[in-house]
Amino acid sequence: MMQLRPVVRRLLEMCWRHRATTLLALLLQVAMLALTLASLTVTGAVVDLLRWQRQPEHALSGWMQRLGLAQHSLPALLLAGAGFALALGALMAVLDYSCVTVKSRLVNVEIVPRLRSDLFSRLQK
Numbered sequence: 001m002m003q004l005r006p007v008v009r010r011l012l013e014m015c016w017r018h019r020a021t022t023l024l025a026l027l028l029q030v031a032m033l034a035l036t037l038a039s040l041t042v043t044g045a046v047v048d049l050l051r052w053q054r055q056p057e058h059a060l061s062g063w064m065q066r067l068g069l070a071q072h073s074l075p076a077l078l079l080a081g082a083g084f085a086l087a088l089g090a091l092m093a094v095l096d097y098s099c100v101t102v103k104s105r106l107v108n109v110e111i112v113p114r115l116r117s118d119l120f121s122r123l124q125k
Contacts, residue, residue: 014111021106028099032092039088046081049074 015022045064052060053074059065069077 017114018106018110021102021110025099025102025106028095028102032095032099035088035092035095039085039092042081042085042088046078046085049078049081053078 045061048061048064049069051058052069060069
């Protein structure tokens with residue numbers, strides 16, 4: 001059975017060799033996670049506003065109460081929230097495309113050809 005330590009060491013060496021692209025892929029993933037959480041928060045706020053519009057006796061969440069929202073400003077807030085959620089979705093799509101492109105380039109242009117050339121050079125010895 002193969003030990004795990006040499007495999008992890010080789011993977012870390014490979015990541016270190018391609019550290020700039022690996023770091024870029026990691027940062028894009030973190031940005032996508034942050035945007036996902038932000039879009040969930042905005043969607044939840046819009047749902048809370050819709051509920052408050054339909055049933056004014058239900059209180060808004062704590063941070064929304066502190067804003068001092070008025071019932072007459074609700075349509076503009078709903079449109080702004082929906083527009084912001086759509087903008088976040090579009091930005092997430094762009095980041096997802098960028099992340100897939102970066103990871104594909106990392107694997108298919110940088111790592112696989114290098115591993116292939118290392119293997120062929122070892123086989124020729």
